[in-house]
């Protein structure tokens with residue numbers, strides 16, 4: 001049986017992959033996360049998921065490597081992790097009272113071949129006051145998260161509606177991944 005490797009330093013992805021109830025190892029990827037100018041969000045998450053998986057798969061060619069990437073998109077504008085508090089504030093102001101899409105790409109590399117997919121989840125925010133945004137930024141929660149919020153944390157208070165896979169917003173569409181791994185020949 002091939003070993004399963006999660007090419008991610010995200011504690012959320014680790015926790016979500018544990019739901020598959022199979023052993024896996026973690027080797028975070030140091031892949032370059034810069035994107036080509038004007039790339040669409042679905043293409044962006046597929047590109048980065050594949051890059052992350054490939055950099056780790058080079059060291060472990062015998063194993064099955066999973067890479068993943070999440071971005072928030074407002075129309076065609078990609079909102080990644082905030083650079084600082086001001087950036088988080090401007091992102092949250094943009095998301096306030098509107099619907100955005102969260103894209104998560106996943107790439108599974110087995111025998112050198114990537115098998116990739118993405119999930120799109122639409123999230124609608126309530127209108128947020130400046131005070132709510134400031135208080136939220138003070139929790140520190142936005143800083144390691146795409147779109148400057150965590151739906152699983154205090155950010156849950158901002159969410160009016162969600163259409164699609166909740167777990168994909170948190171960073172890993174685990175039920176789809178389970179099915180893709182089964183079709184790649186893994187036994188559960």
Ligand SMILES: Cc1cn([C@H]2C[C@H](O)[C@@H](COP(=O)(O)OP(=O)(O)OP(=O)(O)O)O2)c(=O)[nH]c1=O
Pocket residue numbers: 007008009010012013028029052068069070071072081102144145146147149150151152155169170171
């Ligand atoms: C929108 C949203 C994102 N996120 C997280 C998921 C991802 O971990 C992160 C987006 O950054 P990513 O670059 O996708 O991932 P990462 O840097 O955390 O981990 P790695 O590259 O090593 O795999 O934002 C939440 O936890 N909750 C949310 O509601």
